[in-house]
Amino acid sequence: METKTYAKRVLALEEQGLCTSDAQAVADAENIKRAKRNKARRDREQLMRDMGLVKVRGALGGTYWE
Secondary structure, three states: OHHHHHHHHHHHHHHHOOOOOHHHHHHHHHHHHHHHHHHHHHHHHHHHHHOOOOEEEOOOOOEEEO
C-alpha cells in the first residue's frame, strides 16, 4: 500500500533530519498519524471478523458489529 511506504520514507527522513520545512514536517507527521490510525483500525476490524462478527450499517447511519 502506498501510504505505508510513504510513512516509512517520512520516518526515515525524519530520523536523518532531512525534512525540508516546518510545514512539510507537520504534513509528514499528520500522514504518519493517519497511517498509524488506519493500521490500528484495520487490526481491530480484523479481530472482530476473526471472532465471527459482521460489520453492518444501522438504519440511522451508524456502524455496528453483530
